[in-house]
Amino acid sequence: MMMKRPTSTQVVIGLVLAGLGFALATQIRSNSSAGLQTLPQADLVRILDDLTSKNSRLEAERSSLIALNSQIVNGGASSQTALSAAQSRADALEILTGQVAAHGPGVVLDIYAPKEPLPAEQLVAAINELRDAGAEVIEISGIGDDGNIAGVRVVASTYVVRERTPAVFRVDGVVLTPPFALRAIGDGPTISAALNIAGGVTDQLRRAGSRVVLTPQSDLTIETLARLTAPRYAQAR
Amino acid sequence: MIPVIGLVVGVVVGLFTHPSVPLWLQPYLPIAIVAALDAVFGGIRALLERSFDDKVFVISFGTNVVIAGLIVYLGDQLGVGSQLSTGVVVVLGIRIFTNAAAIRRFIFRA
Numbered sequence: 084m085m086m087k088r089p090t091s092t093q094v095v096i097g098l099v100l101a102g103l104g105f106a107l108a109t110q111i112r113s114n115s116s117a118g119l120q121t122l123p124q125a126d127l128v129r130i131l132d133d134l135t136s137k138n139s140r141l142e143a144e145r146s147s148l149i150a151l152n153s154q155i156v157n158g159g160a161s162s163q164t165a166l167s168a169a170q171s172r173a174d175a176l177e178i179l180t181g182q183v184a185a186h187g188p189g190v191v192l193d194i195y196a197p198k199e200p201l202p203a204e205q206l207v208a209a210i211n212e213l214r215d216a217g218a219e220v221i222e223i224s225g226i227g228d229d230g231n232i233a234g235v236r237v238v239a240s241t242y243v244v245r246e247r248t249p250a251v252f253r254v255d256g257v258v259l260t261p262p263f264a265l266r267a268i269g270d271g272p273t274i275s276a277a278l279n280i281a282g283g284v285t286d287q288l289r290r291a292g293s294r295v296v297l298t299p300q301s302d303l304t305i306e307t308l309a310r311l312t313a314p315r316y317a318q319a320r
Numbered sequence: 321m322i323p324v325i326g327l328v329v330g331v332v333v334g335l336f337t338h339p340s341v342p343l344w345l346q347p348y349l350p351i352a353i354v355a356a357l358d359a360v361f362g363g364i365r366a367l368l369e370r371s372f373d374d375k376v377f378v379i380s381f382g383t384n385v386v387i388a389g390l391i392v393y394l395g396d397q398l399g400v401g402s403q404l405s406t407g408v409v410v411v412l413g414i415r416i417f418t419n420a421a422a423i424r425r426f427i428f429r430a
Contacts, residue, residue, distance in 0.1 A: 090374075092374035092375065092378070093322045093323070093374065094322065095374070095378055096322065096323045096326070096374060096377060096378060097322040097323050097325060097326030098326060099326070099378060099381050099382075100323045100324075100326040100327040100330065100360070101326035101327065101329050101330035101333075102330060103327065103330060103353070103356045103357075103360065103381075104326070104327040104328065104329070104330025104331035104332075104333075104334060105330040105331070105333055105334040105339075106330075106334070106349060106352065106353050106356070107330075107331060107334065107353055108330070108331045108332075108333075108334025108335045109334045109339050109341055109349070110341065110349050110350055110353055112334070112335070112338065113340065113341045113346075123347070123401065123402055125402065126402075
């Protein structure tokens with residue numbers, strides 16, 4: 084019955100359905116091509132609200148992250164400075180406490196066997212004079228127990244005791260017999276001037292009968308180290 | 321045969337002419353299409369039941385489209401446009417499913 088000659092009503096139906104197909108295609112096209120354009124106003128307002136609140140939330144998160152970032156960056160920089168400051172402090176303390184070998188310009192004071200017993204005070208006075216003159220690293224050496232040259236690094240806790248035998252000293256528990264040598268790193272001319280002052284250390288040593296030779300050195304290396312003892316009474320606070 | 325040809329021609333024309341939907345028609349066109357589809361499925365069902373009538377089809381098509389548009393318009397005026405559109409789509413969808421089920425029974429006898 085469909086293949087008969089088209090009647091007018093059939094043509095009308097065809098036209099109606101053509102309109103339907105046209106509308107269908109148009110609607111599908113416009114719907115798929117346009118995103119927000121086809122949405123009703125209420126939906127648009129809701130989407131806008133969502134976006135606004137999401138935006139403010141992300142903004143807050145961003146500012147907190149920026150604060151955190153600057154905090155971390157500052158912390159990193161300050162901890163870097165603190166680390167390098169601590170490192171230089173540690174270097175200075177290692178030299179002061181005699182925990183590392185050191186080198187630099189300085190002087191060597193040789194004290195040859197005195198004819199008369201050398202009082203301990205004179206050795207201490209010599210060490211003190213070196214410190215006064217700004218010596219940073221001091222080492223005292225002499226002939227040790229075993230007949231070889233023994234050296235002691237002079238630090239804050241170093242003591243000098245005269246043994247019963249004349250002219251024999253115990254420095255930090257190490258027995259030293261003459262000849263002695265005091266080696267000091269510091270400003271050579273200043274130390275030399277301080278030691279050579281009239282009535283000073285070398286003067287007194289000479290008067291006591293020692294032969295004293297003072298030699299400035301452009302580069303002196305001191306390799307003896309002080310023994311580090313843990314303090315028994317003092318505690319860091 | 322002519323209705324099928326008409327449908328195909330309409331789709332092809334719509335695809336190739338890229339018409340833009342006028343703004344005032346935008347809320348109504350989807351509903352009108354669903355209503356028209358309902359009419360078409362009803363027509364197919366009537367065809368299979370051998371009770372198809374050209375005049376009834378054309379009139380039901382037109383009134384479906386117009387009433388659907390009117391309902392949406394009324395809803396828009398009352399401020400419940402989107403809800404009413406949803407309702408219309410649901411009702412028409414149910415009708416389309418019912419008609420499709422009847423058509424399926426005629427064609428597949430199941």
